[in-house]
Amino acid sequence: MRLRKYLPIMLVLLLYSSVALADRCIIPILPIKVREEMQVAIIGWNGETEVMILSTVVSPAIITQKPDIFKKVELVEVLPLKTIPSVEAASIKAFYVFEKLMMKSYYPFGTFTLRGGVEVIYSKRIGPHTITLLEADSGEDLYDWIVNYCRSRSIDPPKVANVSEYISVLNDYIDDGYQYFAIDVVEIGVFSTYIMPLKYKFASDCIYYPLRVSKTLSGETQIRLFIVTKDRIPPEQIESLGFKILNEKLISIDKIAEADKDLANLFKGCNKVWATLIYYEGPADKLDRDLILRPGFSLRFIVPYILLFSPTLAVVLPILALEIYFRRKGA
């Protein structure tokens, strides 16, 4: 019965993302409250195309009276996009410090057909993930599709009081050009585990990572993002989102290729690219904006030059000026 409690939340998560470039919702479809502990991602952007390698560390907090540790848990992740992405498995190698995820898929691969205004572009299974990319031109049809999607997994359909409002928001979302929805059904274990990373590649006019939807999750969350770009990202953009910049450096493209070749291929012709490691730790409900970044100039880029050279100039220039002055006076 708790499903009914959480499914409306699931839909809220989905529908609330109407104005974002992309939202990545985690929606539990079993009576288990999911606490998202840490998101990890590698994001590469060359000005036109973004490669996003995503993983998440999830710890389900069991709220049933008698927890069954052998029961599988399934999550639905939703990633709305403006353009059709290619999706494939990413190597965990890219996340150097993380353990390999060992998970199996326990449910059969489902197929979906055209349903009114919702078209299934493709559906594929990658490890524990089942990815279904939808193209929707109607909020009503998309809502119906999600309801039926849940029913196909033996889940009671949600009883949402303000369905019309959700559909309205969803229509706004579609009107803004976000007609593609990547639906990812993923199994997770009962204990904290890394979700096997997936690599999305899609056209984008900015760097983005979905954050807003994370605010609906309970508890603290940690996010580590490794962003690769041709040019530096102004720190003001990053810090305004509550992130801290842990490190920035120029990295040769060969090293990027060791992590992921698709990522390196974004930067053909470049010998070095900027890699920025940013980090967020805090309440998930404080994440009220998506990460949307554009490389550019910042006055803070020249601060180190000023700090490095100004003491010498402050010392040398007055002394030389005084010396020239006194010499002219004959002293």
Place this chain on the structure above:
Amino acid sequence: MGEVLDKILALLGLIYLVPAVTLSVVIGLRGEIQVLPAYFATIMGLYVSSGVLCILSILLKYFKSPRARPLGIISLYYVVAVFLIHVSSLFAYAPYHSLVDYEMFTLLFLFTPIGLLNTLIAIAIIIYVSVRSRT
């Protein structure tokens, strides 16, 4: 005294200037000056300036400027001040230092023994000059 002061100032200038400038050039060639932590850039800048000041006082002496000697004394005080700033800031900075900055932090610590040596020499000279000026 003047001869000794000149030699020590030259020594201090080189000891401070060479590693600081070398490190600056290396970081500059790697294109990483713009991502230097503000703390690191500040300390580097102070060390470079103190080295330049010592060398400048020697140059003024070479050009027989009457300002050479007072500038030399000021340089010594400046050397001591920079080292004290460095050491005290290490205590302030260390608790907030993240592992990501480990490489730079280590490099910065290399300056500590050099700075300590320079400072001991500078303090000795300052005391010596002060005593001589009273007598």
